[in-house]
Amino acid sequence: MAASSGEHVLSLYRLLLKESKKFPSYNYRTYALRRVRDAFRENRTVEDPKVVEELLNRARDSLALIQRQVLVQKNIDVVTCGFCRVC
Amino acid sequence: VMNRTLSRKLLGSMCGISSRRLSFAQSAVNTLIKSRELEKDELRPLYMDFQATTPMDPRVLDAMLPYQVNYYGNPHSRTHAYGWESETAMEKARKQVADLIGADPREIVFTSGGVARFYKAKKNHIITTQTEHKCVLDSCRILEAEGFEVTYLPVKNNGLIDLKQLQETIRPDTSLVSIMTINNEIGVKQPIKEIGHLCRSKNVFFHTDAAQAVGKIPINVNDCKVDLMSISGHKIYGPKGVGALYVRRRPRVRIEPLQNGGGQERGLRSGTVPTPLVVGLGAACEIAQQELEYDHKCVTVLANRLVQKIVSEIPDVVMNGDPDQRYPGCVNLSFAYVEGESLLMALKDVALSSGRSVKDYNYTTGDLMHMTFFFVRFGIGRFTTDEEVDYTVEKRIQQVKRLREMSPLWEMVQEGIDLKSIKWTQH
Numbered sequence: 001m002a003a004s005s006g007e008h009v010l011s012l013y014r015l016l017l018k019e020s021k022k023f024p025s026y027n028y029r030t031y032a033l034r035r036v037r038d039a040f041r042e043n044r045t046v047e048d049p050k051v052v053e054e055l056l057n058r059a060r061d062s063l064a065l066i067q068r069q070v071l072v073q074k075n076i077d078v079v080t081c082g083f084c085r086v087c
Numbered sequence: 088v089m090n091r092t093l094s095r096k097l098l099g100s101m102c103g104i105s106s107r108r109l110s111f112a113q114s115a116v117n118t119l120i121k122s123r124e125l126e127k128d129e130l131r132p133l134y135m136d137f138q139a140t141t142p143m144d145p146r147v148l149d150a151m152l153p154y155q156v157n158y159y160g161n162p163h164s165r166t167h168a169y170g171w172e173s174e175t176a177m178e179k180a181r182k183q184v185a186d187l188i189g190a191d192p193r194e195i196v197f198t199s200g201g202v203a204r205f206y207k208a209k210k211n212h213i214i215t216t217q218t219e220h221k222c223v224l225d226s227c228r229i230l231e232a233e234g235f236e237v238t239y240l241p242v243k244n245n246g247l248i249d250l251k252q253l254q255e256t257i258r259p260d261t262s263l264v265s266i267m268t269i270n271n272e273i274g275v276k277q278p279i280k281e282i283g284h285l286c287r288s289k290n291v292f293f294h295t296d297a298a299q300a301v302g303k304i305p306i307n308v309n310d311c312k313v314d315l316m317s318i319s320g321h322k323i324y325g326p327k328g329v330g331a332l333y334v335r336r337r338p339r340v341r342i343e344p345l346q347n348g349g350g351q352e353r354g355l356r357s358g359t360v361p362t363p364l365v366v367g368l369g370a371a372c373e374i375a376q377q378e379l380e381y382d383h384k385c386v387t388v389l390a391n392r393l394v395q396k397i398v399s400e401i402p403d404v405v406m407n408g409d410p411d412q413r414y415p416g417c418v419n420l421s422f423a424y425v426e427g428e429s430l431l432m433a434l435k436d437v438a439l440s441s442g443r444s445v446k447d448y449n450y451t452t453g454d455l456m457h458m459t460f461f462f463v464r465f466g467i468g469r470f471t472t473d474e475e476v477d478y479t480v481e482k483r484i485q486q487v488k489r490l491r492e493m494s495p496l497w498e499m500v501q502e503g504i505d506l507k508s509i510k511w512t513q514h
Contacts, residue, residue, distance in 0.1 A: 027134070027470040028145055034472075038381065069145040072152075 005052070012059050013040050019063060022070045032066060133437045133475050137468030138271045138299060138417055143367070144324040144469070150370035151326065154363040162362050163351060173362045180369025184331050187372040188297075188316065189307035196332045196352045197365050210262035213237045216248060218270055220296060227265075245409035246275035254285060263292045268300035272442070272464060273408035274417025276304065283312030292340055298322045298330075302375025303383070303414060308333060314340050318372075320364065324469060325371030329364035332356075382469050383415075389467050389476050390415040396480045401487055407462060418465040424497040425490045430461060433486045437479045440464040 013036070020032035043055055134142070154176060160169025162177045178192065185192040215227055217239045227237045238256055243249055248266060257264070264286050269276050279295060286293040293312065298319035300306060308316060316333035320326050334340050334355065348357030375382075398404055403423040422430070431441055441463045465479065491497040 023145075027142065027472070030472045031470045032145075035381075065146060065149050069149055072148070073145075 009040075009056065012056065012063065016059065016063050016066065019066045019070060022074075023066075024070075024073050028069075028073070036062075132435065133479060135465050135467065135471065135475065135479055136438045136440050137466035137471070138274075138322075138464065139440055139466070140321045140327065141324045141468055142470060143326060144371065144374055146374055147325050147367045147370045151363045151367040154366050158362070160362075162360055163349075176366050177360055177362055180365045183369035183373040184318065187302060187306075187376045188318075188333060189309055190333050191336065194333055194336050196334055196355045197360050197368070198330045198332050198356050199328060199358075210260040211235055212258055212261040213263045213265065214240060214253070214256055214261060215265040216240045216242055216267075218242050218246065218272070219265065219267055220271060220298075223265060223267070223296060245412075246270060246273050246407070247409055247412060248277055248282070250278065250281055250285065253282065257285075257289050257291055261289070261291050263294055265294040265296070267296040267298075268306065269297075269304070269414045269417070270408070271299050271417070273419040274413045274415075275408040276300070276412045276414055278412070279306075279311045279313070286314075287312040299414070299417070302372065302379065303386075303416065305379065308335070315342075318368075320368040320371060323371045323375050326364050326367040329361060329368045331368065378469070385469070386416040386467050386471075389471055389473070390418055390465075392473070393418055393465060393467070393476050393480055394420075396477075397484060400484045416467040418467065419462055420465070421462040422487050424494050424500060425461060425487055426494060429490050430463070430486065433490075434463070436482065439479075440466070 016036045017033060020029060020036055023029035023032060046052055046055065154173070158169070158172050158176065160167070160171075160173040162170060162173035164170025164173075177197075181192045181195050181197070184195050211234070213227065213230065213235055215223060215237065219227075224239075227235075227239075231237050240248060240252060240256060253264070264282065266277050266279075266282060268279050283293050292314045294315035294317075295311075295313055296317045297306060298317055299322055301316075301318050302323040306313075306316075313333070314335045318331040318333070320329040320331075332355070334342060334353075342355065349359075351357050351360060394406060397420065401422070405421045405423070407419040407421060434441065441461065463483070467476070
């Protein structure tokens with residue numbers, strides 16, 4: 001039980017990071033990556049299955065949100081990178 | 088002149104889009120490239136001016152889009168589903184805004200942004216500060232013309248209000264005290280709680296312009312005894328063109344509407360409420376509440392990094408404003424002995440705000456020390472990264488050093504001449 005949910009969490013994490021990297025804008029991209037990493041790190045030790053489920057639901061909603069926003073931003077804003085020497 | 092395919096590949100890799108996808112927008116890209124080639128700068132500047140405005144958080148945009156596309160009903164339409172769903176969204180947003188400041192949803196009035204000011208008072212005296220936002224000061228001037236008497240309180244050297252002075256200035260016929268929570272130029276945090284308690288004890292209404300503070304520091308209108316509060320959407324990663332006014336119900340604050348007409352928003356601000364914008368504002372407030380601690384931590388770390396780096400490399404830098412009672416994300420630095428216009432022109436690659444403080448220029452004695460204090464305001468926000476701060480700091484240090492080398496005042500200071508002893512001649 002714990003093993004499968006742990007894998008599930010990891011796969012969600014990887015998916016979130018993968019989608020976050022697609023943001024065209026430097027600021028949104030770095031924020032999304034940083035926030036996802038910090039959020040998962042912060043909640044690493046949570047045990048209560050109800051809380052875990054709620055957090056995972058939030059993560060799934062965030063994933064859908066990021067996918068939608070990436071699409072919107074890609075299609076309207078072609079040249080947006082602020083400071084590309086860094087990324 | 089860049090080769091077209093090379094530029095296309097570069098742009099594609101820069102923006103994370105495959106070169107195939109770009110083909111459908113090829114003509115658009117070409118025109119963009121053309122206009123870019125005309126400018127010297129090929130990349131947009133870094134954004135470090137979060138006090139002026141903030142980019143919209145993607146989560147806010149996500150909340151707003153359905154109401155721009157599908158749920159376009161007028162929230163005041165009572166008779167059909169379009170109206171009902173818009174109204175539900177509007178009320179939900181109202182609750183989100185209210186939760187952020189600890190108010191009741193009925194006490195929130197949506198306005199068209201920032202400071203929509205209106206007073207009705209039997210008493211005639213208003214107190215405000217000299218460092219308020221320009222729109223507050225302008226409103227006060229108009230009220231003076233209408234017969235009110237306004238006292239502009241000065242601030243101490245560190246930017247904070249003197250509570251004793253405020254207490255002495257409050258008269259029996261004072262109706263309103265208006266002091267902003269966090270100053271947008273120097274970032275000082277006024278002692279709102281103490282001021283609120285003082286005003287409540289003297290039966291005076293207390294208004295605070297919390298546009299810069301909401302969502303960045305925890306504010307509770309009941310703890311701070313605030314009667315009126317202005318909230319601006321575009322300062323908290325929300326949409327531009329919307330704001331909210333908190334109007335206390337117990338004890339009741341009576342105000343006169345500025346915008347008359349249909350009687351919407353409790354008669355205080357008529358006009359159809361723009362559902363997508365208020366939904367955005369509500370979402371921004373909810374996100375701000377969730378992210379308050381995390382953002383505050385990140386911003387503090389970055390601000391300290393910025394200040395430490397600059398102060399360790401250049402001498403004679405002054406941070407304006409009280410070092411403790413401040414919001415860390417607004418760093419206002421004055422660089423002495425640096426020519427102002429040149430520094431302004433060198434700021435092109437990072438979007439910063441700057442200005443000149445000549446308040447203390449004394450024309451009789453020719454005290455030029457304050458004239459040379461040119462300040463730069465670094466705004467740090469949710470989306471600022473380490474690399475942006477490092478780059479900004481590096482560039483600023485370089486420029487200040489370069490300008491100081493060219494400055495005759497700096498040479499004199501290096502030789503040990505006291506600037507105050509110099510006699511400046513008129514010509």
